[in-house]
Amino acid sequence: MGGTKAKGLLGGERISEAEHAVMEALWVRSPLSAAEVGEAVGGQRDWSLATVKTLLSRLVTKGALATEADGRRFLYTPLIERADYVGGESRRLVDRLFGGRAAPLFAHLAESEALSAQDIAEIESLLQELKQ
Amino acid sequence: MGGTKAKGLLGGERISEAEHAVMEALWVRSPLSAAEVGEAVGGQRDWSLATVKTLLSRLVTKGALATEADGRRFLYTPLIERADYVGGESRRLVDRLFGGRAAPLFAHLAESEALSAQDIAEIESLLQELKQ
DNA sequence: CTGATACGATTACGCCTGTAAACTGAACCC
DNA sequence: GGGTTCAGTTTACAGGCGTAATCGTATCAG
Missing domain, CATH: 1.10.4040 (Penicillinase repressor fold)
Structure with missing residues (x-):
């Protein structure tokens, strides 16, 4: 007992390797906008911003990230530790x-x-x- | 240096999870025919023999298994340890x-x-x- | 020899992944 | 207020994976 509390990630949803790189960026610092995540992972992977956006969306769908509106854009925060x-x-x-x-x-x-x-x-x- | 010698698995080929179950069976005992592999993994996964054959073929293609003819069928042996x-x-x-x-x-x-x-x-x- | 079998090879097919371009709507600048 | 811009959403598309059914053929039984 004591430990895992509400871990996000509904169902057997798993985080893929590319998605994991995005999570790492947000575990370092959050909340971040899509563009900021793009910069953060820019060092490791050579992704277009579009790719980063796709991964963020998929992670939101999987219940791994929460979004918070900030003007016309979103800020993303990890839901799983x-x-x-x-x-x-x-x-x-x-x-x-x-x-x-x-x-x-x-x-x-x-x-x-x-x-x-x-x-x-x-x-x-x-x-x-x-x-x- | 010294350690890994001729590891099979050409290129960046990776072994998937289902394929890994097949490899485990062959690491326990080999060479085995497709049917025998099917029996061996039968306990863990509920696969049809066709599925087992597909996985064996893919592993051969990936260079993870060697085949040795035995009459009209093949016996499979791991190429990687x-x-x-x-x-x-x-x-x-x-x-x-x-x-x-x-x-x-x-x-x-x-x-x-x-x-x-x-x-x-x-x-x-x-x-x-x-x-x- | 002929039909039934037993095998590997070929084909199938939907889902997930990696990688992105195109679309759409809101916000901002002149 | 109208075009430009920026952000998220939708669509794309090839390749891998899980899971098989089907096909073609060599062999075995009778």
Whole structure:
């Protein structure tokens, strides 16, 4: 209990990869207009403004974003929290590939040298917290 | 260097979720005929044999499976290793959601209570190995 | 030899995605 | 007030995915 509260995203609606890039921009700062979102993602993806507008609309339809009128335009705000999205995606991966258990995932990252010394240190201290 | 060797999967070809279920069956046991794959996945997904055949064909096209004639039918064998696939998918997720660093992923799993006591114990012992 | 079978290959089809152009209506400038 | 501009809405369209049915043919039973 305690944690997920009204997570938006009605039904089994999922956020696609392109849509996710838009969400990231709005998780960094919101509310933003379509044009501002365009600028924000401009660094990563080379999208026309039209594309950004399409993605915003789809996200609104999916219940992932709220709109607030600001004169003749809209400002967009996330309705789902990044932590919830990230948690959901992580769990999906762990379920699909590691039978729902996190240790094998961790083992995999470790084996494939995907863990930096800093990662290891951080994880270790997290472990200490968990254990007590 | 040293690690991934000839990974199959030409180009940016990706394995879809349905296709992945087929791969799992073949990673458990191979080579298998289409009918055998159908039986193997029968428990998880409720697919007609036709669907299984479609997925097998697509996987062959993508370079993820090899075929070996056995009389009038084919036997299918994975061309990519499960470890490579799993590693790739894991890295994709970590890159997309955690800036490529594993510690935040771990922190997330920990926070969302996705770690069992056993997970924690296992990870701890993995950490010990890594440290020395 | 001939009909029934068992396979892979071909075709189907609607939905989602990525990527955008065209349309439409309101607001603003002269 | 009329044209220009800007924003959202509608339409587009190819490619991937999930899910099959159908077709063509090689083989097997009788």
